[in-house]
Amino acid sequence: MTATDSPPGAQRFIPDEAHSLDDLKAAAPGCRGCELYADATQVVFGRGDAHAKIVMVGEQPGDVEDQKGFPFVGPAGHLLRRAVDEAGIAPSDIYLTNAVKHFRFEMRGKRRIHQTPERQHIEACRPWLVSEFALLRPRVVVVLGATAAKALLGPSFRVTKQRGQVLPWPDAAQHPDDFRVAPIEGGVEVPPGKLVATIHPSAVLRADDRDTAFNGLVDDLKVVASAASGR
Ligand code: URA
Ligand code: SF4
Numbered sequence: 001m002t003a004t005d006s007p008p009g010a011q012r013f014i015p016d017e018a019h020s021l022d023d024l025k026a027a028a029p030g031c032r033g034c035e036l037y038a039d040a041t042q043v044v045f046g047r048g049d050a051h052a053k054i055v056m057v058g059e060q061p062g063d064v065e066d067q068k069g070f071p072f073v074g075p076a077g078h079l080l081r082r083a084v085d086e087a088g089i090a091p092s093d094i095y096l097t098n099a100v101k102h103f104r105f106e107m108r109g110k111r112r113i114h115q116t117p118e119r120q121h122i123e124a125c126r127p128w129l130v131s132e133f134a135l136l137r138p139r140v141v142v143v144l145g146a147t148a149a150k151a152l153l154g155p156s157f158r159v160t161k162q163r164g165q166v167l168p169w170p171d172a173a174q175h176p177d178d179f180r181v182a183p184i185e186g187g188v189e190v191p192p193g194k195l196v197a198t199i200h201p202s203a204v205l206r207a208d209d210r211d212t213a214f215n216g217l218v219d220d221l222k223v224v225a226s227a228a229s230g231r
Helices: 021-030 062-066 073-084 121-138 145-153 202-205 210-230
Strands: 054-058 094-098 104-109 111-114 140-142 168-169 193-198
Touching: 021 121, 054 121, 054 145, 062 073, 073 094, 073 202, 073 210, 094 121, 121 145, 140 145, 140 210, 145 193, 193 210, 202 210
Parallel strands: 054 094, 054 140, 140 193
Antiparallel strands: 104 111, 168 193
């Protein structure tokens, strides 16, 4: 596929009769909505309670997630769990997922090096994400970093400027029509809720001053905690 071809997208792989997260999850291994399925070990679908009040959206599975088959079970996930705990959010209130559901990487020697997904992958995969929202009906969606922000808020959203604010959902920010969140092709309606953007836990791991970056993440998650508690 050349860069100018748009991938077919995930929509056609989502069963019309998906009435539960388990139905969605069962269909995800068959997705060929973009080329990323070909080199990854497996699809990594979202995980958490079907009644979770908070849905956290990362970028894509990392190396560890690709091998284990679950989101946020590697180093970034451990850090995120610590931050969630410090912010006073119960793990049972959270459903974790990613904007893109297959690991994108390039080989360097024998090592698999993470590659940021392109817009075409984010767009191709978004129907899964929107379908998860439609079934979960979360009170708060947490956007972790730039890729999730691109998926849900469009390319002009700046996490560094708008992090930690409670934004309305789905018209959370200006977004061009092609980034419209709901309804999408196929007619999935996402119920209104709130949205908070923050930095990705991997950005904390990469920061020069990790403590400050970690505390900033915790502060944003405290905003999430109070938004989820209904105020
Ligand atoms: N980073 C992400 O964005 N998601 C994961 O699941 C793991 C690391
Ligand atoms: Fe389908 Fe998303 Fe995987 Fe692409 S990354 S094949 S759209 S599940």
